[in-house]
Amino acid sequence: MVWKILSALSAACLAGAACFAWLNQQDLEKERNRLSFANTNLALAQTRKVEGDEALKVKQELLASSQKERDTSREEVLKLTAEAQEKEAAMAVIKGNLDQVTAQVTSVEKQIADAGDIEKLVAQIEKLKKEQQDAEGAVANQNQRVASAKEQYDYVVSQINTLRDTEAQGRRGIVSPDFTARVSQYFPEWDFAILSKGNSQGVFANADLEVKRGRQVIAKLKVRNVEQHGAIADLIPGTLVEGNAIRAGDMVVAAAKQSSEEAKPTGGAPVPTEGATPAMDTTVPGSPAPATSDPFGAPAAPAAPAMSDPFGAPAAPAAPANSDPFGAPAAPAAPANSDPFGAAPPPAAGASMTSDPFAN
Known part of the structure; x- marks a missing residue:
């Protein structure tokens, strides 16, 4: 009896197991189908992802190109705007010039109407032009004369300075x-x-x-x-x-040492130092003390002693101060600061004074 019960239980268990096995087989088949479907979906998704990446890349390139075109278009718009503003400003200037020209034309037309004879005016203009050219030529000639006179004046001044230097050197020996x-x-x-x-x-x-x-x-x-x-x-x-x-x-x-302060070897009389006041020459009886005629302040040379001439000429008298080394007779006493170049003496009281020694 027991074994029948156990057999029935075993058969029931086997039936339940078979039922569970069949159910699990169905579930496994469904899971396999789901896995296959998921793999298929994954492959499709990956394919779509690749296609989407390619499409995204294309879209990004299109976006970059569009942004570049946008920037270029913006620059062109700004450039065109600036050009338009410049053209508007130039147009305003041209308009203003046109108004001025119109006003000038109106004024000229009025002047022409008031002037009457145009040919006479043209002749007067030509005459004035000729007179202007003549005046310009005269001015140019005068300028050339002035330049030539200035050159001559500069040359004379340089010669005067040279003569003064030579005179000063001669006075100092x-x-x-x-x-x-x-x-x-x-x-x-x-x-x-x-x-x-x-x-x-x-x-x-x-x-x-x-x-x-x-x-x-x-x-x-x-x-x-x-x-x-x-x-x-x-x-x-x-x-x-x-x-x-x-x-x-x-x-x-x-000589290596040029000095007018040394004593004269033949006369024994000392030569006055430069800048000192020489003593009055008393070699010529009755002659007044001559003031120096050198405007540069050089001292007068002392009287030269009489020397016998080896050619038989009689001894010359002692030369007064400031005697001419070329043998010319001594000049009369000159007023202080007189001109050594022979300028005219100062005018009398009441006459016009001039500081130019070359003035007429």
Whole structure:
């Protein structure tokens, strides 16, 4: 009895198991179908994703191109707007100019109407143009004359300055450092030499010179008298090198020390220092004390002692201060600060005064 019950239970269990197995088989088949469907959907989704990515890329490229076109269009719009504003401003200017031209044309038409004869006006204009050209030519000629006169004036001023410098150097007895000359003849018995250059070549009275033979200085000279193309220079005692003698043709140069303060070697009278007031010359009886005629303030040279002429001429009297080195007679006493270039004396009281020494 029991075994029947157990068999029935076993058969029921087997039937239940078979039923559950069949149900599970159905569920498994459904799950497999679902998995296959899900895989199919996944493949479709991936395909759609790839297509969507490609479409997105295309859309992004289209978007970038559209943005670029938009920016370009915006720049063009701004440019066109600026050009339109400029054209409007230019149009306003042109309109204003047109109004001005219209007003000018109206004014000219009115003037033409008021003028009447145009040919007469043209002839007057041509005449005025010709007169203007003539006046311009005259002005140009006058300017050329003024320029020429200024050049002549500058040249005269430069010559005056040169003459003043030369005069000042002559008053001080100073020659140029690069001065050279030759001994034309030497007289040992009177200890003086005749030089090949004179006043026109830069020799001045009381100038200090040196006699050179080769590179050696063999003697020193002091210029006594000066002519235009020659000069006489005395040998300074004690300067002739022992065993040497001055000969014709020896080179004469400016002394290394040019000083008018040294005592004169032949007369013994001291030469006044530059800027000092010289004493009154008393060598000529009855003559007044001459005031210096040098406007540059150079001192007057002392009286030169009488020297015997080796050619037999009688001794000349002592020369007064400021005597002419070329032998001209002494000029009368000149007023202070008189013009050494021969300008006219100052006018009388009440006459017009001028500071130009060259004024007529």
